[in-house]
Amino acid sequence: MGAFERSRTYDYIMMGGGTAGCVLANRLSADPSVEVLMIEGGGEGRGFYVDMPLGLAFLIGRPQYDWLYKGEPEPYLDGRRMPLPRGKMLGGSSAINGLIYVRGHAYDYNQWAQLGNRGWSWESVLPYFKRSEAFHHPGSEAHGTEGEWSVSDPNVRWEALVAYRQAAIEQGIPASDDYNSGDNEGVAFFVATIKNGVRHSTARAFLQPIRHRRNLTVVTNALVDRVTFDGKRASGIIFSIDGQSQEAKAGREVILSAGAYGSPAILERSGVGAPDVLSDAGIEVLHGLPGVGENLQDHWHIRVQHRLHNTHTLNTRGGTRLGRMLLGMQYLATKRGPLGGSPTLLGAFIKTSPDAPAPDIQIHVSGSTSPSFGGAMHPFPGITSSVCILRPESRGHCHVADRDPSVQPRILHNFLKEEADREIAIRSVEAVRRIVASSAMDRFEPEEILPTAAVQSRDELLDYARRTVNTTFHPVGTCKMGRDRMAVVDDRLRVHGLSGLRVVDASIMPAIVSGNTQAPTVMIAEKAADFIREERTGVQAA
Numbered sequence: 001m002g003a004f005e006r007s008r009t010y011d012y013i014m015m016g017g018g019t020a021g022c023v024l025a026n027r028l029s030a031d032p033s034v035e036v037l038m039i040e041g042g043g044e045g046r047g048f049y050v051d052m053p054l055g056l057a058f059l060i061g062r063p064q065y066d067w068l069y070k071g072e073p074e075p076y077l078d079g080r081r082m083p084l085p086r087g088k089m090l091g092g093s094s095a096i097n098g099l100i101y102v103r104g105h106a107y108d109y110n111q112w113a114q115l116g117n118r119g120w121s122w123e124s125v126l127p128y129f130k131r132s133e134a135f136h137h138p139g140s141e142a143h144g145t146e147g148e149w150s151v152s153d154p155n156v157r158w159e160a161l162v163a164y165r166q167a168a169i170e171q172g173i174p175a176s177d178d179y180n181s182g183d184n185e186g187v188a189f190f191v192a193t194i195k196n197g198v199r200h201s202t203a204r205a206f207l208q209p210i211r212h213r214r215n216l217t218v219v220t221n222a223l224v225d226r227v228t229f230d231g232k233r234a235s236g237i238i239f240s241i242d243g244q245s246q247e248a249k250a251g252r253e254v255i256l257s258a259g260a261y262g263s264p265a266i267l268e269r270s271g272v273g274a275p276d277v278l279s280d281a282g283i284e285v286l287h288g289l290p291g292v293g294e295n296l297q298d299h300w301h302i303r304v305q306h307r308l309h310n311t312h313t314l315n316t317r318g319g320t321r322l323g324r325m326l327l328g329m330q331y332l333a334t335k336r337g338p339l340g341g342s343p344t345l346l347g348a349f350i351k352t353s354p355d356a357p358a359p360d361i362q363i364h365v366s367g368s369t370s371p372s373f374g375g376a377m378h379p380f381p382g383i384t385s386s387v388c389i390l391r392p393e394s395r396g397h398c399h400v401a402d403r404d405p406s407v408q409p410r411i412l413h414n415f416l417k418e419e420a421d422r423e424i425a426i427r428s429v430e431a432v433r434r435i436v437a438s439s440a441m442d443r444f445e446p447e448e449i450l451p452t453a454a455v456q457s458r459d460e461l462l463d464y465a466r467r468t469v470n471t472t473f474h475p476v477g478t479c480k481m482g483r484d485r486m487a488v489v490d491d492r493l494r495v496h497g498l499s500g501l502r503v504v505d506a507s508i509m510p511a512i513v514s515g516n517t518q519a520p521t522v523m524i525a526e527k528a529a530d531f532i533r534e535e536r537t538g539v540q541a542a
């Protein structure tokens, strides 16, 4: 691995060594004739809690791992301000996330293509999902087994979750053999990005094995301020280490991979964005592009919790000091058990209305409950059904508040703004209640502890939604791909109206996909690597 040299011109400079960044660093540096520099705001991202899948509880909220973004007061959630965690280390959010591997529905990508984005239909993106994947079941047409990224089955199955799956089937929700095949409808245990009981972040899967390449320079703990331009061509970047400003020069391209909050903020600090937003932040306009930071979408979630009887879940296995010690010893000795799995084990993708073109809610079921989101667990067995909306209509934004890169951007999601989204919130709770009332769950004598059986009318359910709806940590769309006036990048992810500048991360999604967003982000990075290689070599990818 090379060391950063100020006097050197790098072919490609990437801003953000996160989920997409690590994949792209691997693919671009595979050609030894190409010099790649990747700048990451956080650290190396090593340590026990990064490796242990359930360690995310110890990472979120800690400044060395999490950017600690805080949203603006949400007008449709009684003015609540939400913490918005984002991974701050190599691997980015893939190093603090819930590890679930979900691609979404073919409908999502076909919609992207119908918006005029060539090469983004389900059929076109499927090979790119497969390329990075090391799926643990060989022989499936929809999966790859030769990639770097381990996708494996859960090693824990609480009996209550097995019964929940049966209860969903009783309610007419089909059992799904493979929710990643393009049609996600149904109920299934999630597969997760875990290898032998260790979190397989994109840093671990794609970066660590190739870190020795001499044509790859990775700088950590370095805060990117902005892109520099020569006319309308991106020529390099300004970043800082320990408050000392540094400049790096790019011969071919500058690539933004700082995520859905980070990338629009860097663009705006560089003078690329809506002129009124830039002038409010005291930034001179280099290139007017009104869509930068707009179109923010996320899957908000609403929680329904049940206390159970006659069984154990994580609450009772890990709720005491002794219990936690035993789980810890099991994990250390075997890399198995609840600490070696993802926090959410079972999923159901459901249509709440027969007219929906694809499932419109996703239930994440976990074998634990707590009075507050992420808080200490109850002392009795319980399960949480976190239901997220899959295709929200509400849109928010993420804009810089100041030209100083250490000042957080203003992030507003506008959750529950649209009537259709409020309706889904009500249907989400009703869907869970129907499943849990099925006979397969009877032996656990479920008691609803959230929102509680007292909350029944539409007004009461809506009030509960306003008080409790939260981010599912899937912000996307703030540098959207497309051809319309609000699009930021074209369908090869090049920033409209500028040259030598691309965005490669979750921010380019024109519309959020019907499921968790890390696998789609890796797919985006795989496609971008082909675009970049094709443009450099003139050879079309096979």
Ligand SMILES: Cc1cc2nc3c(=O)[nH]c(=O)nc-3n(C[C@H](O)[C@H](O)[C@H](O)COP(=O)(O)OP(=O)(O)OC[C@H]3O[C@@H](n4cnc5c(N)ncnc54)[C@H](O)[C@@H]3O)c2cc1C
Binding pocket: 015, 016, 017, 018, 019, 020, 021, 039, 040, 041, 042, 060, 085, 086, 087, 088, 089, 090, 091, 092, 093, 094, 096, 097, 098, 099, 100, 101, 102, 222, 223, 224, 225, 257, 258, 259, 260, 262, 263, 266, 405, 472, 473, 474, 475, 505, 506, 507, 516, 517, 518, 519, 521
């Ligand atoms: C708590 C949590 C749970 C989640 N659970 C799941 C899940 O179970 N399954 C799933 O599919 N998805 C999940 N997600 C979402 C998924 O992880 C993200 O959608 C995906 O990782 C986004 O990738 P990205 O490359 O766009 O951004 P990131 O991975 O966030 O990468 C951005 C990188 O840029 C760096 N950066 C940002 N700004 C700067 C700057 N100014 N200077 C230098 N560096 C900068 C960051 O440190 C980071 O490394 C979860 C996310 C979180 C936070």
